[in-house]
Amino acid sequence: MNKKQKKTLLRIICSAVLLILLRFLPVTGIIRFFLYMIPYLLIGYDVLRKAFKGIKNRQPMDESLLMCVATMGAIILGLYEDGTGGRGDYVEAVAVMLFYQIGEWFQSVAVGKSRRNITELMDIRPDYANIETENGIEQVDPDEVETGTIIYVKPGEKIPIDGIVISGSGSLDTAALTGESLPRNISEGDEVISGCINLTTPLRIRTTKEFGESTVSKILDLVENASSRKSKSENFITRFARVYTPAVVFSALALALLPPLFRICAMGLAPMWGSYIYRALSFLVISCPCALVVSIPLTFFAGIGGASHAGILIKGSNYLETLSEVDTVVFDKTGTLTKGSFEVDGVHHSPIEESALIEIAALAESASTHPISQSLIKAYGAKPDRSRVTDIEEIAGQGIKARIDGKDIAVGNTKLMKAVGAFYIECPDDTGTIIHVSEDGKYMGHIVISDIVKPNSGEAISRLKAYGVQKTVMLTGDASKIADKVASELHVDEVHSELLPADKVSIVDRLITEHQGKGKLAFVGDGINDAPVLSRADIGIAMGAMGSDAAIEAADIVLMDDDPLKTADAIRIAGKTMRIVKENIVFAIGIKILCLLFSALGLAGMWLAVFADVGVMIICVLNSIRALLDPGRKAKKA
């Protein structure tokens, strides 16, 4: 609570106590009126002042004016009753003002609290950087650190600026950026990004960017400016409030004047002015649109905050809205559904241990820098012992011949096998690169190397279906054989293969124009070569943004790591947020219309009116905050 909120709370308590005391005081007439004016002015003076200023500045149609007219009207009715010998009711006017202030106070506390919650979730801004100077290590503003400076990051500190580790190795907590709870291991020569927390050993890092260009600045900028791109729902609410308040004021006026006039002229009855004016005043109290005006933007902000905590950055609430309407998801294959790096996929027809065959192949390829060689060496898992290998001979277009542990080894394609006279076996599973191996002219089997599907891709596709996505499409530049294999493995509905980058745009274009109904199309890519497609799709989702500026620029939604499951998470969060928005709109407008009817018919007094205003708002605000909580992940520790 800030100072202003504390002061309001004190005023609420004082006037509530006064109001209760006054009920037991045996005073009557004009003294009683003045006594009741004490709590009324105590609780309402700022509302009165604001309404007065509103009129002066020609901005009269706001809730302060509604409250003033309603409460002052009730007081005047009370005075009139007092004057005609009855006992006027002033409690209602004070109570209405009191509850209005309680509502405002609650709203302000709740908004402040969720604002703090959300900014805490995104608390990745580093406060300082340690640099070496003549006087030892000094803390400076990260903004002042030039590119190429060496910074120190102690265990427990945040890495302030993107860079390369020049000494030290250990693990980093990337949870704030990716939502990934497993620490990432790093060692000398690795690139590190700002915002990660160093967990174990001190690191020396040479910065490769300025602070303003570093990942952490870009992310903060993106999230903080996210809610400035307003969604249709938010714009609807703003327009609605603009029309709604004047409409209610005129209806109230009509309610106060027309029925009594009708009674006099047409029915010859007593006009009952007091009763109808009272109904009109209740009408005014109910009408405040605050529940909607406050809770809808709050819901979007909470949804965006919750998503960014899960490593999903959404550039604006309009994208959150569109994302919830997505029924077609188009994936790029390489780097999105597959890892985009070659790995050993299998070993076939080998008379010896699979690992032994990989060892032989890795040794033979140990001098080569070809990606295939690298993947063999990676699968071997250790640094090949070069002293075991002699007479390496690279035969272009065929492979490598070498002597390993005194044996003649050939590692390569079928041509090489023919050349050394080995009886090779063709691989029926023709979806990757096949590496045949022979030892002293004898066939030893082959190794299949292919672009591996990410472990979560299948799960991601099936979850998307569960969240209401009708069609999944995969686009790739690869040969159709490989594409079809991946597609059937993942149960993707539609595949387009052997595409050039420009073809991808035209296919997405066609999918959008052919598409019936109001469902939207999302494209998921890794941000490399697919910027045009990202911007053509209704929603562009870029994956693995850590470090890729192009992706952050082109996409509407950025996933911080390259886990395809995040796509499904994003759609789930969007769906939940929009559901809450709709609940709030329906609930708030529904209850208000109901209460307006009741009060017009004279069935409800100001007490119900206050509930319709304050109660509905409190419920809507509480409902909004649900958008912040994502049941798919463990709630953050308090």
Added chain:
Amino acid sequence: MKKSYKIDVDCANCAAKMEEATKKTEGVKDAVVNFMTLKMNVEFEDGADPKEVMPRVLSNCKKVEDDCEIFL
């Protein structure tokens, strides 16, 4: 030129009013008021001096919403 200012305002509707008022101020090309982050991004017209424009923005905002503050 773009600048960002911290603001203080009580409700989302008031923030929207501030945004309108700021946009209408002379020397301001575009403005976005973000209620949730309590920040205001102002884009000034070419040649306009923020130091000279911002007090006018503040007084215009005060006119539509008395309870607001811009920390210049």
